[in-house]
Amino acid sequence: xxxxxxxxxxxxxxxxxxxxxxxxxxxxxxxxxxxxxxxxxxxxxxxxxxxxxxxxxxxxxxxxxxxxxxxxxxxxxxxxxxxxxxxxxxxxxxxxxxxxxxxxxxxxxxxxxxxxxxxxxxxxxxxxxxxxxxxxxxxxxxxxxxxxxxxxxxxxxxxxxxxxxxxxxxxxxxxxxxxxxxxxxxxxxxxxxxxxxxxxxxxxxxxxxxxxxxxxxxxxxxxxxxxxxxxxxxxxxxxxxxxxxxxxxxxxxxxxxxxxxxxxxxxxxxxxxxxxxxxxxxxxxxxxxxxxxxxxxxxxxxxxxxxxxxxxxxxxxxxxxxxxxxxxxxxxxxxxxxxxxxxxxxxxxxxxxxxxxxxxxxxxxxxx
Numbered sequence: 001x002x003x004x005x006x007x008x009x010x011x012x013x014x015x016x017x018x019x020x021x022x023x024x025x026x027x028x029x030x031x032x033x034x035x036x037x038x039x040x041x042x043x044x045x046x047x048x049x050x051x052x053x054x055x056x057x058x059x060x061x062x063x064x065x066x067x068x069x070x071x072x073x074x075x076x077x078x079x080x081x082x083x084x085x086x087x088x089x090x091x092x093x094x095x096x097x098x099x100x101x102x103x104x105x106x107x108x109x110x111x112x113x114x115x116x117x118x119x120x121x122x123x124x125x126x127x128x129x130x131x132x133x134x135x136x137x138x139x140x141x142x143x144x145x146x147x148x149x150x151x152x153x154x155x156x157x158x159x160x161x162x163x164x165x166x167x168x169x170x171x172x173x174x175x176x177x178x179x180x181x182x183x184x185x186x187x188x189x190x191x192x193x194x195x196x197x198x199x200x201x202x203x204x205x206x207x208x209x210x211x212x213x214x215x216x217x218x219x220x221x222x223x224x225x226x227x228x229x230x231x232x233x234x235x236x237x238x239x240x241x242x243x244x245x246x247x248x249x250x251x252x253x254x255x256x257x258x259x260x261x262x263x264x265x266x267x268x269x270x271x272x273x274x275x276x277x278x279x280x281x282x283x284x285x286x287x288x289x290x291x292x293x294x295x296x297x298x299x300x301x302x303x304x305x306x307x308x309x310x311x312x313x314x315x316x317x318x319x320x321x322x323x324x325x326x327x328x329x330x331x332x333x334x335x336x337x338x339x340x341x342x343x344x345x346x347x348x349x350x351x352x353x354x355x356x357x358x359x360x361x362x363x364x365x366x367x368x
Contacts, residue, residue, distance in 0.1 A: 049313045050321060058089060068093065068321075069314075073357045075350050078325065081225065084301070084333035086346055088353045089325040094364050098309055098320040101364055102287060118267065120258040127192045132185045132257055138267060141297065142177050145169075145184065153208040154266075156297055161187055162207060188295070192255055192271065195294060199243045204295060209331070218302035219292065222327050226304065233288065236277050240290055243275075250278040255294070269297040285310045285323070293328075303328040324357065 054060040058076075060068075068074045071093050078087040094101060123131045137145075144154035146169060150162050157165070168183055169176060194202035203215040223241060239248040253275040261267045271294040278287055289307035293300060305326035312319050333342055 050310045051313055054091070071095070073354055073361065075354045075357070077346050077350055080327070082221070082329065083342075084331070085222075085225075085327060085329045086333075086342075086349055087325060087327045088346075088349050089323075090353050090357050091321055091323045092357050092361055093312065093319055094322050094361055095317065095319045096364055096367060097318045098286060098311065100367060101309065101320070101322075104364075104367060116260040116262055118259045118261055120256060122254050122256045123189075123192050125196065127189045127196070127255075129182075129185050129189050132188055135181070135185060135188075135257065135259060135269065137177060137181050137184065140266060141269075142180060145180055146176075148208075150207045151210045154298075156206045156208045156295070158204040159207040159212075161204075188257065188271065191295065195255070195273070196244065199245060200241070206301070213301055215294070215302060218329060219304060222302055222304040222329075225327060226306070232285075233277075233279055233281075236279065236288060236290075239277075240275065240292065243273075248277070250280065252276050264299065266298040268299060269295075270300070271295040286320075291326075299330055299332065301329040301331050322357070322360070324353065326353070 051065070054065070064074050064076075068091055073090060073092040075088060075090040078089050080087050119134055119136065121131055121134060141155060145157075145165060148155055148157060148162050148165060150159050153162060164187070165180075165183060169180060191202070191204065200216045200219060203219065205215065206213040220241070223237065226237075235248055236251075239246060239251065253273060255271060255273050257269070257271050259267055259269050273290075273292040273294055275290045275292070276287070277290070279285070285308035287307070287309040291303075291305040291307075293303035296303070303326065305324065308323040310321045310323060312321060330345070333345070
C-alpha cells in the first residue's frame with residue numbers, strides 16, 4: 001500500500017481543485033466517528049474485526065449486515081447528545097482493491113462527489129490570495145457584509161473581522177463589491193495562515209449572533225463525541241487536537257475552500273482541513289481521512305468527519321468497506337420554534353449521504 005510520510009501541510013501548489021463534500025454540508029471525506037457510545041469508558045473487550053465493531057457499537061441488524069454484504073449502501077442516523085447536532089453514518093463495499101483506491105486519492109473526483117459545489121480550490125503553503133481568486137460573492141452576502149454588526153450579522157464572522165470590515169468599507173457606497181470581495185479573500189488567506197501556524201488556537205470566535213461561539217470549543221466537543229479515535233487511534237486523535245504542534249508519521253493533508261448551494265436561502269462559503277492518515281496499527285480501519293471545518297459563512301456552527309477504509313473481514317473477492325459518519329451543528333436548530341424541521345433536515349441529510357456514497361462507489365469501481 002502506498003504510504004504518505006509527509007506530516008506537513010502540502011507546500012506544492014496544485015493546478016487541480018479539490019471540491020468539498022458534505023453529508024449535511026456534504027463533507028464526504030468520510031468519518032468513522034461514532035456518536036453517543038462511550039467507548040473510552042467501556043470495560044469490555046474491543047471488537048477484533050469490523051463486523052464485531054458494527055454490531056457492538058453501531059447496533060447493526062442482521063438485515064443491515066445482509067444489505068451491506070450484498071453491495072448496497074447502508075445509511076443510518078445516529079442519536080446525538082446535543083440537540084443542534086445531526087450525525088449520519090454510512091457504509092458501503094467498494095469492489096476494487098484498497099491499494100487502487102488509495103493510489104487514486106489524488107484524483108479529487110474519486111474522493112469528492114457533490115452536485116452542490118459551485119466553486120472550490122485548494123490552498124498552497126503558504127496560502128496566497130490567488131488560491132481563492134475564483135471565489136465570488138452573491139448580492140445577499142454582499143449586503144450582509146456591508147451591514148454586519150457584532151452580534152447582528154447575516155454572515156458568520158469574528159468580532160475582529162467585523163470591526164476590520166467596518167474600518168475598510170464605506171457601507172453607504174452604492175457599489176463596492178470588488179473591494180469587499182478582495183477584503184474577504186485576504187481575510188480568509190490570513191485565517192488559513194494563522195491556522196497553519198497556531199492550529200486550533202487560531203480558530204475563529206463567531207460574533208454574528210448575540211452569543212459568541214468559539215470554534216475551538218465546538219471542534220473539541222465534536223472530537224470528544226468521536227470515541228473511535230481515542231480508543232483505537234489515540235495518536236491520530238492527539239494530532240487532530242494539537243496540530244501543528246505535534247507531528248505524526250503517516251499523515252498528509254491540505255486545506256481547501258468551497259462555495260456550495262444546498263437549496264437554502266444562502267449559499268455556503270467554507271474552509272476545511274483534510275488529513276489523510278495511514279496508521280501503522282490497523283485496528284479495524286487501514287486508512288483514516290479526517291475533515292475539519294474551519295469556517296462556514298452560514299448555518300453550520302461546526303462540522304467534523306472521518307473517512308475509514310477497512311478491509312473486508314471475509315477476505316473474499318478484492319474489495320473493502322468505505323465507512324462514514326459526519327457530525328454537524330446547525331444554528332437554526334438552537335431555536336425551539338424550528339424544532340419541527342429537525343426531522344426534515346435529518347431525512348435530507350440521510351438522502352444526501354446515500355446519493356453521495358453511491359456516486360463515489362460508481363466512480364471508484366469504474367477506475368481503469
